[in-house]
Amino acid sequence: MGVVFLFDTKFKKALGNSLVLIESKFKEKAVINYGFLINCAGLYADVISHNFNLALNYKIIPFKGLYLVYNEKDNFFINKSIYPVPDLRFPFLGVHFTVSDNIKVGPTATLALYKENYNLFYRFNLKEFFEVLCTAEILFMKKGEYRKLFFNEFKKNIKLLLYKEASKLVKNIPSLDKFNWYLAGIRAQLIDLSLMELVDDFLIKDTKDSLHVLNAVSPAFTASFPFANYIIQNYIIPKIRKDIR
Ligand SMILES: Cc1cc2nc3c(=O)[nH]c(=O)nc-3n(C[C@H](O)[C@H](O)[C@H](O)COP(=O)(O)OP(=O)(O)OC[C@H]3O[C@@H](n4cnc5c(N)ncnc54)[C@H](O)[C@@H]3O)c2cc1C
Known part of the structure; x- marks a missing residue:
């Protein structure tokens, strides 16, 4: 369906205007454009969200x-x-x-x-x-x-x-x-x-074209379909609806 996976590729920096700087494991850098960005980078989710000026009073x-x-x-x-x-x-x-x-x-x-x-x-x-x-x-x-x-x-x-x-x-x-x-x-x-x-609950922050999962704690959240559903229903679908209107 035209999906491209960039494995072993690091998010380096948000550049504004829906552009991000990425880096391959061979240290090659590139700028890519995104439609909607989802940050679920575990230990580094805070650093990435700070790039978007979000969750500045949180640290992992x-x-x-x-x-x-x-x-x-x-x-x-x-x-x-x-x-x-x-x-x-x-x-x-x-x-x-x-x-x-x-x-x-x-x-x-x-x-x-x-x-x-x-x-x-x-x-x-x-x-x-x-x-x-x-x-x-x-x-x-x-x-x-x-x-x-x-x-x-x-x-x-x-x-x-x-x-x-x-x-x-x-x-x-x-x-x-x-x-x-x-x-x-x-x-x-x-x-x-x-x-x-x-923080002992999950925490999600968003902008109009990005979403940041900051505290995907467990037990039983890992690969949790209800959690994915929650994010889709509450954060992604409302944004798509807004775009369609
Ligand atoms: C010791 C231990 C035991 C656990 N036991 C359980 C359990 O029994 N049951 C349970 O449900 N949960 C358990 N958990 C918790 C579970 O592991 C986490 O809740 C879960 O891994 C979180 O998933 P995630 O996808 O948010 O983050 P992660 O699994 O950490 O995935 C984040 C991904 O982002 C990538 N990434 C980071 N920075 C960047 C970047 N700049 N650019 C690109 N990619 C990046 C990382 O390489 C990684 O692949 C345990 C955790 C630990 C530490």
Whole structure:
């Protein structure tokens, strides 16, 4: 139907008049024109929306989610995912068990040092490092409950402490040596800078020809058709109708 996908291509900058600067993985730059732009760039959705002068009082802070994986492939000790009762003060699920082709325990929610801090210096970004530090410091100072949360989550970087947390949910959990560290994920956590609060609902901002999904939080939002429907019904169809009129 004439759709062109530009894979491995980065949004660099909004140039105004429905033009954006993009860059390929080979660093080739190009200017493209858009009819309607949808920004759903996860960790970088805030940077892109700021390009459109939107959501200037919001910033995304990265939180690293570490998992342990059970390394006995065919001797599962549980057969269903198990979740703790969530602490409603915070937008994190808490350490839980996920059962698929393996059993995962986690995730933690520790402050990452920069947005793509999957491991030590992978894609290190100095500007993001200072931004994270400054925002986290203000959050720490402002709210004792966040300070406590950050500290408690940080402790779970120690394998034994993460394991102990998980043991609260399952009595017959196998011994610690049966678990190994697994790949980390980074959660894009939106902060409301005017209230200095973690935002725990999804947030959408728009202009007449662009839409920005700033906080696509979970659980169960990932690939969620009702969420896509909500955006189409409430944001896209009304704009198309206006154009037709
Ligand atoms: C540890 C962890 C566990 C989770 N567990 C669950 C779970 O069990 N269930 C659940 O529903 N959700 C879970 N989530 C949350 C879920 O992963 C997110 O809600 C979901 O990925 C958000 O989707 P998204 O499309 O908005 O962003 P993303 O999946 O982050 O996609 C954003 C995309 O934008 C691209 N991008 C970024 N910047 C640019 C740019 N400048 N130009 C072009 N492209 C760009 C990125 O490369 C990426 O492909 C978990 C998250 C973490 C971190």
